[in-house]
Amino acid sequence: MEYKQRQGLGENIRILKYFLKLTHSISKSHIPTLLLSSFLKSAIPFLNIIVPKFIIDELIGQQRTEIFVQFIAILILGNFVLNITNRWFDKRVKIANEKMMYSFDTLISEKIVDMDFENIENPEILDLKERALFAIYNHGTIERLIENIAKAVSEIITMIGLIAIIFTLNGFIVLVILAIIALNSKIFDKLQKLSFEEGQKAVPANRAFAYFGTLTSDFSLGKDIRLYNIAPIILSKSSRFHTDIVAINTRHCRTEGKYNGLTNINLQFQMVLVYAYLTYRVFIEALSIGSFTMYASAISSFSTSVSSFINTFIEINQLCRYLDLFIQFEQLESKNQAGDRSLEEQDQYVIEFCNVSFKYPKNKDYTLKNISITIKHGEKLSLVGLNGAGKTTFIKLLTRLYEPTEGEILLNGINISEYKYDEYMKIFSVVFQDFKLLAFTIKENISLDDHNTASDESIFEVMREVGLEKEISKLEKGVNTSIYKRFDKKGIEFSGGQSQKLAIGRALYKDAPIVVLDEPTAALDPIAEYEIYNKFNDLVGNKIAIYISHRMSSCKICDKIAVFHRGEIIQYGNHDELIKDDNMQYAKMFKSQSQYYV
Numbered sequence: 001m002e003y004k005q006r007q008g009l010g011e012n013i014r015i016l017k018y019f020l021k022l023t024h025s026i027s028k029s030h031i032p033t034l035l036l037s038s039f040l041k042s043a044i045p046f047l048n049i050i051v052p053k054f055i056i057d058e059l060i061g062q063q064r065t066e067i068f069v070q071f072i073a074i075l076i077l078g079n080f081v082l083n084i085t086n087r088w089f090d091k092r093v094k095i096a097n098e099k100m101m102y103s104f105d106t107l108i109s110e111k112i113v114d115m116d117f118e119n120i121e122n123p124e125i126l127d128l129k130e131r132a133l134f135a136i137y138n139h140g141t142i143e144r145l146i147e148n149i150a151k152a153v154s155e156i157i158t159m160i161g162l163i164a165i166i167f168t169l170n171g172f173i174v175l176v177i178l179a180i181i182a183l184n185s186k187i188f189d190k191l192q193k194l195s196f197e198e199g200q201k202a203v204p205a206n207r208a209f210a211y212f213g214t215l216t217s218d219f220s221l222g223k224d225i226r227l228y229n230i231a232p233i234i235l236s237k238s239s240r241f242h243t244d245i246v247a248i249n250t251r252h253c254r255t256e257g258k259y260n261g262l263t264n265i266n267l268q269f270q271m272v273l274v275y276a277y278l279t280y281r282v283f284i285e286a287l288s289i290g291s292f293t294m295y296a297s298a299i300s301s302f303s304t305s306v307s308s309f310i311n312t313f314i315e316i317n318q319l320c321r322y323l324d325l326f327i328q329f330e331q332l333e334s335k336n337q338a339g340d341r342s343l344e345e346q347d348q349y350v351i352e353f354c355n356v357s358f359k360y361p362k363n364k365d366y367t368l369k370n371i372s373i374t375i376k377h378g379e380k381l382s383l384v385g386l387n388g389a390g391k392t393t394f395i396k397l398l399t400r401l402y403e404p405t406e407g408e409i410l411l412n413g414i415n416i417s418e419y420k421y422d423e424y425m426k427i428f429s430v431v432f433q434d435f436k437l438l439a440f441t442i443k444e445n446i447s448l449d450d451h452n453t454a455s456d457e458s459i460f461e462v463m464r465e466v467g468l469e470k471e472i473s474k475l476e477k478g479v480n481t482s483i484y485k486r487f488d489k490k491g492i493e494f495s496g497g498q499s500q501k502l503a504i505g506r507a508l509y510k511d512a513p514i515v516v517l518d519e520p521t522a523a524l525d526p527i528a529e530y531e532i533y534n535k536f537n538d539l540v541g542n543k544i545a546i547y548i549s550h551r552m553s554s555c556k557i558c559d560k561i562a563v564f565h566r567g568e569i570i571q572y573g574n575h576d577e578l579i580k581d582d583n584m585q586y587a588k589m590f591k592s593q594s595q596y597y598v
């Protein structure tokens with residue numbers, strides 16, 4: 001999936017509409033506040049252009065103290081009131097922007113969590129995600145877009161007022177200024193396009209650089225980094241990508257310098273023309289000094305406003321490109337989460353794999369081939385096989401992390417993809433090999449979504465079931481102790497086996513009707529493993545339980561065993577049936593392992 005560059009006014013309007021709608025849904029008062037603030041900002045230039053004309057004319061002309069003081073008072077008071085009000089609005093806009101950024105942050109996090117699992121492993125999607133995040137965080141797209149929209153409104157109002165003043169002098173002068181501004185805008189537009197292209201070129205290097213940056217601060221890698229001396233290779237890779245990023249930025253800064261120099265030369269030329277014309281009018285047509293000052297100031301402000309407006313317009317155009325990346329990311333479909341059939345509580349669950357074959361995205365070969373198996377209600381099934389045989393992949397399909405390439409998986413006779421995703425997920429308690437504990441308390445790690453209502457006793461009961469009651473009893477805060485020391489000095493660091501017991505406890509607490517343990521006991525000592533399996537079968541009761549384990553002894557407690565080999569089920573039956581066939585894989589695996597125990 002390549003990211004698409006969509007351009008044009010129609011596209012920009014679509015993007016801005018999406019953005020304004022989103023902004024409005026986050027805060028109803030934000031857009032009106034911005035508009036009001038823009039109106040007030042555009043009033044300041046007029047005050048400082050028109051009032052000084054009267055002050056100067058009064059000074060040079062009749063010199064009436066009373067009138068002079070009145071104009072000075074209007075100028076000072078007007079500026080004071082407008083500045084205070086603008087500051088107040090700025091503060092409100094700033095707070096509202098923070099709120100907006102937080103809401104965008106939340107949207108991005110929700111999107112990442114809802115993304116199809118296979119996308120998490122797709123480099124193109126990861127690049128798009130990176131482009132979207134880079135746009136939002138590194139370029140401050142949201143804040144800049146809001147600022148620029150407000151600025152554009154304020155500049156339009158200012159320009160209309162200034163044109164009205166300058167026309168009273170000469171309409172032609174307006175055209176000359178516009179021509180020079182058009183030239184400068186062309187230069188700015190070119191610069192913005194270059195800037196966007198350079199920014200996009202830097203995305204892969206930025207992603208790699210950020211990855212190596214997180215490696216050094218990832219505590220869980222601390223042991224490996226020290227024991228295998230990984231730091232030099234991490235730092236050398238990180239430094240290589242950093243050099244690439246610096247080279248891209250240096251190139252961009254040089255180009256920016258050249259283009260900005262050219263724009264300034266044009267502006268100086270314009271001012272020379274304007275002053276020459278005004279001086280001519282003062283000497284030949286007796287234009288007053290007050291009017292001279294007012295027109296000079298109005299023309300200068302007009303030129304600044306038009307350039308600034310066109311630059312704002314071009315910048316909005318560029319920001320729309322960045323925002324479009326965010327929208328493309330936001331609109332990625334989550335096809336695995338489709339399904340609207342309700343999965344109300346059922347008395348019985350039967351799972352059927354019907355001729356299921358599966359290839360990982362972008363893989364040429366099938367990882368699972370023509371799998372057909374039925375798991376009856378209450379059945380305990382053990383999946384065994386050599387490394388890479390496809391056991392975990394079988395579970396990933398069952399839990400809708402991936403969709404079968406061919407064939408279908410049924411739950412109670414209905415294709416699992418038809419069920420509502422959240423309801424389907426509720427019927428599984430899964431412990432994967434690479435389970436993760438979080439830097440939360442023990443209770444939160446076990447009860448997760450339920451942590452506000454779960455009682456300490458119910459968590460302690462689960463800890464007792466997995467054999468952790470002694471360890472927990474010793475802790476000052478019991479089940480409310482934090483895991484890891486990341487946020488709490490008194491946090492606990494569990495051993496690998498203890499962590500695995502906790503992960504199993506989490507599955508037990510969920511009390512779902514289908515339990516899957518994917519090598520959950522690899523880090524447990526033999527006694528703990530024996531206890532857990534025996535206990536588990538009691539605790540699981542008449543639920544479906546699927547175990548994946550390389551400890552063949554666990555197969556004995558199961559009703560059925562499926563032996564996987566290179567993506568196929570080559571043997572299926574109970575222990576007594578399969579052990580008889582000496583020449584087949586099950587008996588070989590079982591016997592080769594049991595000789596170490598006898």
Ligand SMILES: Nc1ncnc2c1ncn2[C@@H]1O[C@H](COP(=O)(O)OP(=O)(O)OP(=O)(O)O)[C@@H](O)[C@H]1O
Pocket residue numbers: 121360361363367385386387388389390391392393394564
């Ligand atoms: N995300 C992935 N993308 C591509 N190939 C994958 C992916 N995950 C696993 N595989 C491949 O699929 C095959 C089956 O892997 P799987 O994890 O299902 O095996 P397993 O039987 O559970 O192995 P083990 O006993 O080592 O855990 C392996 O060849 C593996 O390299």
